[in-house]
Amino acid sequence: MTFMTAPRTTPADRPPLGLRERKKIKTRQAIRTATYALIEEQGYDATTIEQIADRAEVSPSTVFRYFPAKEDIVVTDEWDPVIMAELRARPQDESWADVLRHVMRTALDLSLAEEPEVMRLRTRLGVEVPAVRARMMESMAVTGRLLREALAERSGLDPDSLELRVFAMSVMGGLMEVSRYWAETGHRDDIRDLVDRALDVLEHGLPSAKP
Amino acid sequence: MTFMTAPRTTPADRPPLGLRERKKIKTRQAIRTATYALIEEQGYDATTIEQIADRAEVSPSTVFRYFPAKEDIVVTDEWDPVIMAELRARPQDESWADVLRHVMRTALDLSLAEEPEVMRLRTRLGVEVPAVRARMMESMAVTGRLLREALAERSGLDPDSLELRVFAMSVMGGLMEVSRYWAETGHRDDIRDLVDRALDVLEHGLPSAKP
DNA sequence: CATCTTTTGACAGTTACTCTCAATTTCATG
């Protein structure tokens, strides 16, 4: 679910956090902030790691140490644990579509409340920059595996069966397309509505338009 | 549908084919052949463009001229027109799932008959090499757009509607997972059976496993 | 404060890819 922005660590998380750890978080954030700014100014391709390093006041080596690839600076995703917990927390008799509706709603509400601009930038880059899009799809596949686990627990199906794998990936593919649609239409709609509509399609199939 | 191998141009295609054109086709094929061989010998990452150029007896410049990126040498896809024609040729009252069943069956039969080894190599690389996988997903998205067009014609729905977009991409996501599953399980199963099972899931949802 | 560990930056090297230009090859025409 890489098109969402990163969830803030809860305030009462771990008070005793060493200076080392705090600095690492700061550096990470500095690199991200520098990257976002530079991309807004010059575009993705024109922004080099060196420029990012300069603005974030670290060395290029450090940038690579924090993010294995340039796209990762934009796309990094810390949502999976949150989503997974939420998935398991839903009542057992709820349909998978309703479960997803709730989970996605929760995640999107948080994401939109925290950093709506970054979320928009990310989805836009997902459309415009192939490398970013590729990274998003990778991350989507990972989330798909988690979804599979959760669905396996609920349904009693083998998580490694073709059926469950296909199903989970088809759901993720559909949700991915929502992100793309949202960005391509200039973030006109409320993405939460789009997700709801997508889940309707995934649950019931295409509405018949003939009549 | 990038995991299939390229369809041969039909014999009675275009007899008057200039020397220029014939040479281009030869060069293209030489580069591909060299690449496949080198990858089998040393793996994808260890194979450089320079080595490919050497073995294909062209200059590195030429390799880049024929294939914009290294992955493209492996993944290039000429199936879309074939698939599209087949899609339109199916009877109007056939369900989308049956249409896809036929189209995929046809394409896979051809592909398996022509170059089964290349198809296996491709899918394997799709699992092992992120860049190849990314390129495959791109190509999948393109095919998804074609599928959308075809479905729009059949259903009367707007091809640009969120609903149709989501639906088409969810189908493609599911099919993509088939390719992955096939490769990850060591090409044990007949991929045509896997595709059939996937389409069942996409058409009817998950089978209930409880009873 | 001394030492042990982690993090950082400098540097060198590789490779995919881009661009430009001149040489070569194919094609069309008189």
Add this chain to the structure above:
DNA sequence: CATGAAATTGAGAGTAACTGTCAAAAGATG
């Protein structure tokens, strides 16, 4: 078949994203 136009190729220079190594700096620890 000669010739000029057009397409194709190869050589070379340049860029930028990575990788790996090593010594210096900074934080943790007793």
